[in-house]
Amino acid sequence: MPSSVRTMRRTLLLASGMLCVFGSRAVLAADAPPDGQAVAGVSGVSQAKPRGAGTAPTPSGGAVPDQSEAVIVTGTREPHRRARDSLSPIDVVTGAEIARTGQTNVTDALAQLLPSVTRPAVGIFDGAPTDFISLRGLNPNETLVLVNGKRRHNTSFLYISGFADAATPVDIDLIPPALIDHVEVLRDGASAQYGSDAIAGVVNIILKSTDHGGTASAESGLTAQGDGFVVQAGGEKSARLGNNGFIDLSADYRHRDHTVRNRDDDRTGAVTTEILGDPESTRYDFGLNAGYELRDGVTLYSTETYSYRFTDVNQVYRLPSRLPALYPGGFTPHQTTFENDFSASLGAKGDDLLGWSWDLGSTYGGDFLDNNLRNTANIALYDATGSTPRSVHLSNLSTTLLTNDLDVHRAFTVPHWAHPVTIAGGIEHRFETFGTGAGSPASYLLGGSQAQVGLLPSDAGPHSRVVYSAYLEPSTRITDAWQVSVAGRFEHYTDFGNTYNGKVSTRYDITPRLALRGTVSSGTRAPSLANEFYSALAVGPSSASGTLAANSAAARLLGAAPLEPERSTNITAGVVAEPLRDLHLTVDAYQIDIRDRIVSGPGIAGPSAVAALGVQGIALSPELSPDDVSASFFTNAASTRTRGVDVTLSYRTRFRRFGTIDWDASANANYSRITHVNSLANGLSDLVAQNSAFLTTSTPKNRVILGGRWHEGRWDVLLHELRYGETIDQLTYFEGPDAYSTTDFRRFVNHPRWLTNLEVGFRPVSRLRVAFGANNLFDTYPSRIPRENGYYGSEPYDSDGSQIGINGGFYYGRVGYEF
Numbered sequence: 173m174p175s176s177v178r179t180m181r182r183t184l185l186l187a188s189g190m191l192c193v194f195g196s197r198a199v200l201a202a203d204a205p206p207d208g209q210a211v212a213g214v215s216g217v218s219q220a221k222p223r224g225a226g227t228a229p230t231p232s233g234g235a236v237p238d239q240s241e242a243v244i245v246t247g248t249r250e251p252h253r254r255a256r257d258s259l260s261p262i263d264v265v266t267g268a269e270i271a272r273t274g275q276t277n278v279t280d281a282l283a284q285l286l287p288s289v290t291r292p293a294v295g296i297f298d299g300a301p302t303d304f305i306s307l308r309g310l311n312p313n314e315t316l317v318l319v320n321g322k323r324r325h326n327t328s329f330l331y332i333s334g335f336a337d338a339a340t341p342v343d344i345d346l347i348p349p350a351l352i353d354h355v356e357v358l359r360d361g362a363s364a365q366y367g368s369d370a371i372a373g374v375v376n377i378i379l380k381s382t383d384h385g386g387t388a389s390a391e392s393g394l395t396a397q398g399d400g401f402v403v404q405a406g407g408e409k410s411a412r413l414g415n416n417g418f419i420d421l422s423a424d425y426r427h428r429d430h431t432v433r434n435r436d437d438d439r440t441g442a443v444t445t446e447i448l449g450d451p452e453s454t455r456y457d458f459g460l461n462a463g464y465e466l467r468d469g470v471t472l473y474s475t476e477t478y479s480y481r482f483t484d485v486n487q488v489y490r491l492p493s494r495l496p497a498l499y500p501g502g503f504t505p506h507q508t509t510f511e512n513d514f515s516a517s518l519g520a521k522g523d524d525l526l527g528w529s530w531d532l533g534s535t536y537g538g539d540f541l542d543n544n545l546r547n548t549a550n551i552a553l554y555d556a557t558g559s560t561p562r563s564v565h566l567s568n569l570s571t572t573l574l575t576n577d578l579d580v581h582r583a584f585t586v587p588h589w590a591h592p593v594t595i596a597g598g599i600e601h602r603f604e605t606f607g608t609g610a611g612s613p614a615s616y617l618l619g620g621s622q623a624q625v626g627l628l629p630s631d632a633g634p635h636s637r638v639v640y641s642a643y644l645e646p647s648t649r650i651t652d653a654w655q656v657s658v659a660g661r662f663e664h665y666t667d668f669g670n671t672y673n674g675k676v677s678t679r680y681d682i683t684p685r686l687a688l689r690g691t692v693s694s695g696t697r698a699p700s701l702a703n704e705f706y707s708a709l710a711v712g713p714s715s716a717s718g719t720l721a722a723n724s725a726a727a728r729l730l731g732a733a734p735l736e737p738e739r740s741t742n743i744t745a746g747v748v749a750e751p752l753r754d755l756h757l758t759v760d761a762y763q764i765d766i767r768d769r770i771v772s773g774p775g776i777a778g779p780s781a782v783a784a785l786g787v788q789g790i791a792l793s794p795e796l797s798p799d800d801v802s803a804s805f806f807t808n809a810a811s812t813r814t815r816g817v818d819v820t821l822s823y824r825t826r827f828r829r830f831g832t833i834d835w836d837a838s839a840n841a842n843y844s845r846i847t848h849v850n851s852l853a854n855g856l857s858d859l860v861a862q863n864s865a866f867l868t869t870s871t872p873k874n875r876v877i878l879g880g881r882w883h884e885g886r887w888d889v890l891l892h893e894l895r896y897g898e899t900i901d902q903l904t905y906f907e908g909p910d911a912y913s914t915t916d917f918r919r920f921v922n923h924p925r926w927l928t929n930l931e932v933g934f935r936p937v938s939r940l941r942v943a944f945g946a947n948n949l950f951d952t953y954p955s956r957i958p959r960e961n962g963y964y965g966s967e968p969y970d971s972d973g974s975q976i977g978i979n980g981g982f983y984y985g986r987v988g989y990e991f
Contacts, residue, residue: 199651221570221864229882245321246356246376247365248657249581249645251529259657259677259689260360261746261760261818263288267352267380272881274931274945275406276391277345278352279303282375284447284894284929284947287664287840288359288818292336293954293974294448300327304332304341305370307359308764308816309842309871312341314697314738316362316370318459319347319377320475322577323367328569328606330702333720334972335870336864338770338806338832340571340702343539344377346479346513348459350387350408351422353380359760359818361742363695364659364675367641368599368788371695371740372765379461379475382410383418384989393984396951400431400450400979406457413694417464424457435979437489438907440963444489445966446504448978465657469524473533475517482507487545488963490713494622495549498562505548507566509810513539540573545621551616552793561614567627568609571702577602588652593651606701608632619793625709630789631721635705637667638696653681663696667704671696685750689760695740699770703806704735709790715800715912717775718785726788726807730776731852736808740766754938761817763848765825768808769867773852774860775914777802800912809858810849812867816842831884841874841897848878862902862917868902870973879929886935890945894927900975903961911960922955922975939990944983951981 242264255899257262267943275281282305283291290306304327306312317324326340355377362370388407394400408425413419431449435440463473487505494502519533543566554560581596610616611626620626640663647657659675675693681687699722699873709718720727721733747761776784781803782792792801821837845868850858880893902917910916931945953977959965969978 179452182905183547192285198683202390220943223804224322224519224758240593242354244356244377245358246318246364246646246699248515249579250594250647256748256750258680259655259679260358260362260691260744261758262359262687263357263820265355265357266354267349270352270355271350271389271986272931272933272943273929274391274393274943274947274986276402277303278304278349278355280346280758282355282357285877286357287838287877288373289357290335290871290974292334294971294979295970297983302327302331302341302343303345304336304339304343306336306341307357307375307377308762308814308840309335309844310372310766310814311339311769312701313339313369314371314766316366316368316372317377318366319477320379320517322475322533323374323573323575323602324377325515325539325573326571326700327513328539328541328571328702330700330706332708332772333866335866335974338339338703338902340700344378345455346457346481347377347477348406348408348422348424348457349463350389350406350424351379351420351459353378360691360744361695361740361764362692362694363646363697363708363740364661364673365643367643367661367663368639368671368698370699370739371738371742371764377458378980380408380410380420381418381461381463382420383412385410386758387988388991389986389988391572391984391986393982395979396981396983397431397979399429400982401429402982402984403427412818413462413464416466417462419460419462421596422457422459425889426457427454428452430484431979432486433750433969434966435962435968436966438959439491440489441967444502444504445963446486447488447963448967450979451486453862454481455481468522470520470522471954472520473517474519475515476913477513477515479511479513481509481511481513483940484510485509488713490622494713495551495554496553497558498549502819503547503549503622503872504545507624508544508546510542510544511540513537523929525580528580531577531579533577535575536572538894539568541567541569543567543569543624543709545615545624548621548623549619550614550618550621551795556618556832561612562625564615564619564807565612566615566624567611567632567708568607570605570607570609572603572605574603593646593648596645596647598643600639600641602641604701605634605636605638606640606705607634608705617791619791619796620709620711622713623711625711625790627708629791631707634918635701637665637701639666640664659693665698668698668735668737671698671739674815677918682832687748688746689748690745690837692979694741695742697738697740697770699735699737699806703770706719707788709785711793714785714796715802716744716796716802718788718790718803719772720788720803720805722806724788724805726803726851729784729787730773730780730803730805731808731854732773732805733853733854735806736764736768738768738770738808740764749939752823756758756820756822758820759817760819762815764814765811766814767848768850769807769810769812770806771859771863771867772804772858773809773858774863775802775804777912777914792817802912802914807852807858808850808861810867811847812844812857813847816840816843821905827884829884831882831887833880833882835880837878839874839876844868860917862904865902866972872899873897888933892929892931894929896925896927896975898922898924899970899975901970901973903957903970904965904970905960907960907965918958918961920955920957920961920970922970925952925954926975927952927976941984941988943988945986946981946983948981952976953980954978 386409409421515537521531579598589852615626643661933943
């Protein structure tokens with residue numbers, strides 16, 4: 173271990189011991205009250221504060237307001253609703269809390285703060301660059317992501333393994349972190365309120381909306397093994413726009429080096445295959461949020477983000493015998509991706525359109541991937557012609573989303589009814605596209621390039637659909653203590669028809685300190701266009717596996733049927749309590765039944781797979797045995813039931829001149845099981861043991877976060893213990909008699925793990941904060957897998973389970989300035 177890392181660890185361990193005198197970090201604490209968080213808007217859009225009403229920084233990092241008092245705009249259409257008064261469970265995480273985790277990715281920060289949030293713990297091959305989050309152990313496509321209440325577009329990348337199988341998730345790391353005011357996480361089904369994808373819940377990212385001030389920050393760190401060096405720098409500046417407006421501008425830069433956690437390759441006796449770890453990546457994020465109030469009370473608003481990301485992903489090492497004329501020392505192909513991502517919103521809103529509050533807006537966004545291979549070769553092409561390019565273009569992928577929406581709400585006084593009735597409603601039009609572009613000829617001819625085969629021209633092309641929807645959401649109080657809200661939504665998809673969803677929510681305040689709440693709802697998750705039209709072929713040194721478009725003739729040859737939407741029924745019941753001053757407790761139990769889950773169908777190997785790939789137009793290398801070739805497609809495989817409970821607790825202890833501790837404890841436990849398995853058109857089961865594990869046991873059965881934040885004067889210290897429950901996967905064999913089997917797998921248990929996170933911060937001057945910290949302070953790793961279940965024995969950890977990460981400890985220094 174490098175001496176610099178050892179020195180940093182000693183420093184952090186000493187700080188950990190000092191913290192024991194005071195206690196231990198609070199999810200509900202912040203350096204300063206969040207900006208732009210005063211008034212709720214229609215459709216969840218945060219309203220700008222009046223000019224000059226921004227929040228000044230808290231120089232001491234001292235006392236902060238309880239975030240359960242924060243006004244929320246997610247899960248409700250009523251203005252001025254506080255988090256603690258919500259009818260559904262909701263978490264509020266401030267930008268300051270995200271920064272104090274030491275994570276330079278927002279997804280990593282939220283997963284560290286909220287036990288109900290899951291992110292991929294391991295990424296290999298082309299799945300490594302894209303980050304995502306999910307709620308309650310469900311697929312990330314079952315969590316809807318909003319920015320300022322507006323639906324965010326998905327990434328163009330499609331996952332084909334693990335608990336994210338079949339997902340084209342939203343990558344929230346492409347939003348500048350310094351522009352984020354706070355994040356509201358609704359842990360409840362909300363398809364009736366927001367439309368498709370909101371089965372597990374909603375993540376609403378609220379951007380800053382003030383007219384003065386700003387921040388700048390920089391961070392650098394590396395892992396305990398001395399790799400994965402990270403450097404990040406960014407900032408945000410707010411300014412007055414005319415006499416009645418604001419503009420917030422932000423930029424962020426992040427670079428991370430490769431991490432490698434492979435062990436010796438059985439073929440070479442050395443670490444020559446380096447596929448397990450983080451890819452090298454460089455990212456630039458830019459953002460703008462602006463608003464201007466006209467004289468007649470109408471406010472114009474605009475939000476834009478743009479990101480560019482480059483990633484370099486290692487593929488499996490090829491021996492010198494593969495192509496000695498060009499690579500006498502062997503070669504490792506590298507997949508490189510150039511990604512451009514943007515989103516732009518423009519709209520107007522007001523408070524008096526014939527007595528109605530209204531919001532009319534349009535959002536257009538897209539994600540564009542340019543995939544390439546370097547340090548590769550088309551061996552069959554070289555054998556036939558004596559020449560092959562060493563770099564090829566694999567494909568272009570694109571996703572776009574245009575959303576036009578109108579939302580209105582108004583409170584009515586009803587005769588003989590003691591309380592106002594709020595009526596909210598709206599209409600929405602969405603135009604979605606998914607496009608694919610062919611690779612260069614050398615990437616797909618005669619079996620294609622090593623590691624990845626380029627997209628065939630016959631599989632390239634644009635695909636699109638239109639979605640129309642309308643919703644109605646009345647809410648009122650039956651008595652002073654009893655609240656009720658009802659929502660209904662209709663959606664029409666031009667590719668598969670109509671959906672209808674409803675939700676009923678209620679809350680009863682037994683006393684000012686004790687309340688019961690519950691919801692019952694139905695939900696829908698439409699298959700993505702990528703689920704229907706994506707195809708690809710991955711080539712290993714001695715194997716090939718293809719994904720066929722679900723609606724293609726090739727997939728039908730193997731038993732595929734047209735995809736249908738996933739449909740769900742959600743039930744949530746909970747308690748909100750404040751038994752003591754400054755002690756806040758919530759307990760929410762839930763059950764989520766999902767029918768026709770979309771996952772990769774059973775991998776079918778042998779001559780039938782070769783024949784199906786041939787129908788798709790994919791030519792295989794003659795060196796491959798048919799038994800080492802497999803093909804699959806996306807299918808409505810099974811129905812599942814997920815039961816769980818979320819618990820959150822916060823408490824504040826004041827020690828007068830010795831400072832304050834904001835304690836917190838939170839936990840999630842959830843258990844999923846298969847309730848029904850569908851069959852393919854040819855009578856085969858839609859689900860094999862490996863995909864069943866992806867659906868039910870590849871995320872932790874439980875997660876616990878315990879800790880606190882001590883702050884006094886110029887100092888603050890955060891300490892958290894995180895427990896990750898076990899995960900269970902069914903691993904593919906890569907060696908032995910069951911090598912590359914699509915039916916026989918090894919059951920593997922990732923045993924529970926505890927991690928320690930620590931940060932110590934100091935303000936040498938009032939606006940400057942310097943911090944040193946560690947994520948996974950004691951360098952903990954997951955359970956190790958048998959050699960025969962890793963590529964040539966080189967993978968020590970499960971690449972499909974999403975428990976803890978595989979990089980071990982990460983140690984960092986961070987500086988932030990407020991102006």
